[in-house]
Each structure stands twice: as structure tokens, then as C-alpha cells.
Amino acid sequence: MKIQSFKEIISDYDTILLDSYGVLKNYHGIISGAEESLRNIRSLNKRYRILTNDASSSQEKLSAKFARGDITIKPHRIITSGLMAQRFLSSKQIIGKVLYLGTDDSADFIVRAGHKKISVTEFSDDAYEDVGCVVFLDDEGFDMNTAINKVVNLLRKRAIPVIVANSDLIYPVASNDVSIATGALARLVESIVGRKFIYYGKPDIQMFLYAYEDLRKDDPDLHKSKILMVGDTLHTDILGATKFGIDTVLVLSGNTSKVDADWMIKSTGISPDYICESIVS
Ligand SMILES: [Mg+2]
Structure with missing residues (x-):
């Protein structure tokens, strides 16, 4: 080597x-x-x-995060898997709300694509007719167990598209430890409901x-x-x-x-x- x-x-x-x-x-x-x-x-x-x-937040917010670490990178130079998912969503007609798993910041992608959003936490099981699409954005902002059960039950009732805005399975949190990322949650649900989701990211x-x-x-x-x-x-x-x-x-x-x-x-x-x-x- x-x-x-x-x-x-x-x-x-x-x-x-x-x-x-x-x-x-x-x-x-x-x-x-x-x-x-x-x-x-x-x-x-x-x-x-x-x-x-990364689908945790917009280009502007990621640029601001770099700036806090004393790195100057203009927003348009930061290309994210979240942005790719946003471009897909903006080209699609979706009847109803986009249900998302992620933080409030991550939901910016849905709003910018011109759709109405509802977080998995706010969503109640009997409102499944209101949802036209599901997006996995980030691994934070919700209780994993409750969220997975809600999404599985929703997808058993509705044949709607599911977008995964970050296909990563894990991310490092310490020198030897990792945490589960959005892509891993999506794959779990995908295997349970037996459907094909649309993934964004390298x-x-x-x-x-x-x-x-x-x-x-x-x-x-x-x-x-x-x-x-x-x-x-x-x-x-x-x-x-x-x-x-x-x-x-x-x-x-x-x-x-x-x-x-x-x-x-x-x-x-x-x-x-x-x-x-x-x-x-
Ligand atoms: Mg890397």
C-alpha cells in the first residue's frame, strides 16, 4: 500500500x-x-x-455549521443526499402530506419541495389516508420504536412511495463505536413490508x-x-x-x-x- x-x-x-x-x-x-x-x-x-x-439540514445550515468550526464553505458548494431527495420530491405530484422521520431542520427539504409535512411523532394511526409519501431523513427527532411501528402499519394500508434521503447504515460516534443511521432503519422497514424504497446518496x-x-x-x-x-x-x-x-x-x-x-x-x-x-x- x-x-x-x-x-x-x-x-x-x-x-x-x-x-x-x-x-x-x-x-x-x-x-x-x-x-x-x-x-x-x-x-x-x-x-x-x-x-x-446527509439529510439532516439544508445547505445553508450545513454551511453555518462549518463556519462555527472556522471553515468557510458557501452553501451552493455543499451537495447533499437530502438535496437530491428534495429535487425528486419537487418533481413529483403528491396527494396529501409527506410523513417524515427526522428533525424539524431536516423537514426543510419537504417544505422547499413545495409539499405539506407531518412528522412521524405528530402522526396518528387513523390519519393514514392523509399521507401521500414517506421520507426517511435523519435518525434523530423521534422515538425509533414507535416510529417504525407507525410506518410499518401505514405502509401495510397504503401503496405510497418511500424515499430514503440518506442511504448510510451507520455513522461513527467515537473511535470504535457507531450509531444506526437512517438507511438502516429504512432497510428494516423495507424488509418487513416487502417493498422497494427509493434511496439517495453515494x-x-x-x-x-x-x-x-x-x-x-x-x-x-x-x-x-x-x-x-x-x-x-x-x-x-x-x-x-x-x-x-x-x-x-x-x-x-x-x-x-x-x-x-x-x-x-x-x-x-x-x-x-x-x-x-x-x-x-
Ligand atoms: Mg465519510
Whole structure:
């Protein structure tokens, strides 16, 4: 396993796409030196976007969170799986309310898509006729057990679409511990009701396509060979970017540790073009 310097690798690329959790921040907060690395990307006149499986809040609120950690990232540069779900919802006609699992902040996506929302907590079982769609947004903001039972019973009565705005199964909460993420809850319900849900987030390529189209507004000649994806997770960041057809760098500052990287790459067959300790290397 050859570990290279991030600063050297990026010299061959015009555009850098970065995952957020495990790349710019971790459970402690912003990774030390991340702001400096972004500043370096900017000073080299490279474009960049953040591509994150996150439906917890809007681009503006995520930008404000970065700002609190002293990282400046304009809202339009933060592309989230929540935004992809919002775009899908805004193109759909939904009769009735959108029932959501998540925080009040996460429900912004439903309102922005032009639909009426109802939280799973507010929802009472006899009002199932009022619901036209279910969206899994975030793992917080509700009691898991009650919510799952409500949604299972609703979906037994109604053949309505179910959107999963973040397909992640787990997220790290400490150096060795994880918590269940939205995608895991959705898969549980999906297996119980025997239906197919619609998932948003890497490794699907929607966010890569959106970023590419957005970047080509400024630079119509931008070629995929000039774009580099930076991520800490093989089966989301690296697999998604590889499917999209761009080069990848795996950083060892998040989900994939130095000890595990080699055998994980061999056993999954998901192989990054480069490996770096972090974006601060
Ligand atoms: Mg990550």
C-alpha cells in the first residue's frame, strides 16, 4: 500500500470533490488543518464541492455549521443526499402530506419541495389516508420504536412511495463505536413490508451528476479526467466516484483505518487510485 501526499496528488486535477465526515470533520469536530487544505485548493484556483450523504439540514445550515468550526464553505458548494431527495420530491405530484422521520431542520427539504409535512411523532394511526409519501431523513427527532411501528402499519394500508434521503447504515460516534443511521432503519422497514424504497446518496451517482452539471456551468470544457473524489469510505465515496468515472483518493482519517485499508480493498475489490493519510498530508 503506497501512501502519497494529498498536496502532490491534487496538482493533476482542476476540480476536487470532498466527502465531509471523515475527510473534513470527525466526531471531534473539524479535522485539524482541514481549513488550511481547503485554502490551498482555493489558492491553486481549483474548484471544489462537498458531496455528503446527509439529510439532516439544508445547505445553508450545513454551511453555518462549518463556519462555527472556522471553515468557510458557501452553501451552493455543499451537495447533499437530502438535496437530491428534495429535487425528486419537487418533481413529483403528491396527494396529501409527506410523513417524515427526522428533525424539524431536516423537514426543510419537504417544505422547499413545495409539499405539506407531518412528522412521524405528530402522526396518528387513523390519519393514514392523509399521507401521500414517506421520507426517511435523519435518525434523530423521534422515538425509533414507535416510529417504525407507525410506518410499518401505514405502509401495510397504503401503496405510497418511500424515499430514503440518506442511504448510510451507520455513522461513527467515537473511535470504535457507531450509531444506526437512517438507511438502516429504512432497510428494516423495507424488509418487513416487502417493498422497494427509493434511496439517495453515494454510491449512487446522482450527487456526482449534479456536481458535474453545476461545475460545467462555469467551465463547459471540464472533463471527468480532471476531477478527483476524496473520501474515507470505500463502498460509498470510492465506489460511487468510480461508477461515475472519475479518479479517487481514499483518506485514512475516517471510516477506513491504515490497518484495515489493504485487506478491505482486496476483499471488496473497490480500489482507489490513491491513498493518503488525510487531506492534511
Ligand atoms: Mg465519510
